Amino acid sequence: MIDKNAQFYKLGYALSGGGAKGFAHLGVLRVLEEHGLKPKIITGTSAGSLAGVFYADGFELEEIMDLFKGKQFKEFVEVAIPTSGFFKATGIAKFLKNNLRSTKFEQLQIPFHVVATNWDSAEIAVFSEGNHLVDAVVASCTIPIIYQPVEIDGVNYIDGGVLKNFPVSIIRDMCKYVIGVNVAVFSPPETKYNIRKTIARYFDISSKSNTLRDKELCDILIEIEGLERMSMFDLHNMNEIALLGHNTAIKALDNDNAKRIIHRCRKYDKLTEDFRFLKNKVLVNKDPNSLDKSEENQIK
Numbered sequence: 001m002i003d004k005n006a007q008f009y010k011l012g013y014a015l016s017g018g019g020a021k022g023f024a025h026l027g028v029l030r031v032l033e034e035h036g037l038k039p040k041i042i043t044g045t046s047a048g049s050l051a052g053v054f055y056a057d058g059f060e061l062e063e064i065m066d067l068f069k070g071k072q073f074k075e076f077v078e079v080a081i082p083t084s085g086f087f088k089a090t091g092i093a094k095f096l097k098n099n100l101r102s103t104k105f106e107q108l109q110i111p112f113h114v115v116a117t118n119w120d121s122a123e124i125a126v127f128s129e130g131n132h133l134v135d136a137v138v139a140s141c142t143i144p145i146i147y148q149p150v151e152i153d154g155v156n157y158i159d160g161g162v163l164k165n166f167p168v169s170i171i172r173d174m175c176k177y178v179i180g181v182n183v184a185v186f187s188p189p190e191t192k193y194n195i196r197k198t199i200a201r202y203f204d205i206s207s208k209s210n211t212l213r214d215k216e217l218c219d220i221l222i223e224i225e226g227l228e229r230m231s232m233f234d235l236h237n238m239n240e241i242a243l244l245g246h247n248t249a250i251k252a253l254d255n256d257n258a259k260r261i262i263h264r265c266r267k268y269d270k271l272t273e274d275f276r277f278l279k280n281k282v283l284v285n286k287d288p289n290s291l292d293k294s295e296e297n298q299i300k
Helices: 019-034 047-056 061-068 090-099 133-140 168-174 195-210 212-216 238-252 256-285 293-299
Strands: 009-015 041-045 085-088 112-118 123-127 145-147 150-152 155-159 175-182 220-223
Touching (some): 009 019, 009 168, 019 061, 019 175, 019 238, 041 168, 047 061, 061 238, 090 133, 112 168, 123 133, 133 155, 168 175, 168 212, 195 212
Parallel strands (some): 009 041, 041 112, 085 145
């Protein structure tokens, strides 16, 4: 059921989880920008929340890439006594605190919804307001077994991909159009496994099952081709992964349905921009106290 009090947006982006495969999101976002698109709301799970939070915070795509250049997995972890996980996610938290410009959701330039999993109740959790911006993104990226759960207000949370790796449904009822980017492409099984490959395989299987409905909810679905051979823990091929996202997006937008949606969104943005210009012009050039009722209604 649609919440009648919910705000509606012309265009929303839903960014899936997928570990290092999430660098493909940046390539897709580049193509969407080249088509003149800008989201009015973003939702992300795990890697999608990482890409999404920086984009919502006003970072240019080149800036986001630069932040991750040369980074290694060990920089995002802190060894812990392996009770509920081998590592603490303090490295991710430190990285976000040192680089994000915003400290709470309301300061972001684009409304943003982060998806995590409530470890205690086994339910999907969505964060979209308040001061827990960094903690929410960290929780969304907290891969079970690898990381210990993250506690927020007395509740433990883990990676959102466990229950909702492709968060299209989170914003579906709030948007006219949703462009979904799925980087969690199902990979063939390995011939030999270690702990990281086993965890990656678990997420492949889990994601395949919990993304089916959300794929159907997209107005434009962009599933990245060529990621099957990439590891979710591979931080060394970010440029190649981003390029795969870029190339897939170009093809995904080259059809009549996508072109129609792009045209409508760009037209809406132009009309909105013109309206704001006229509204500001009226307010600057005329004393608001002298406006009659009809004029007030026109500029509201």
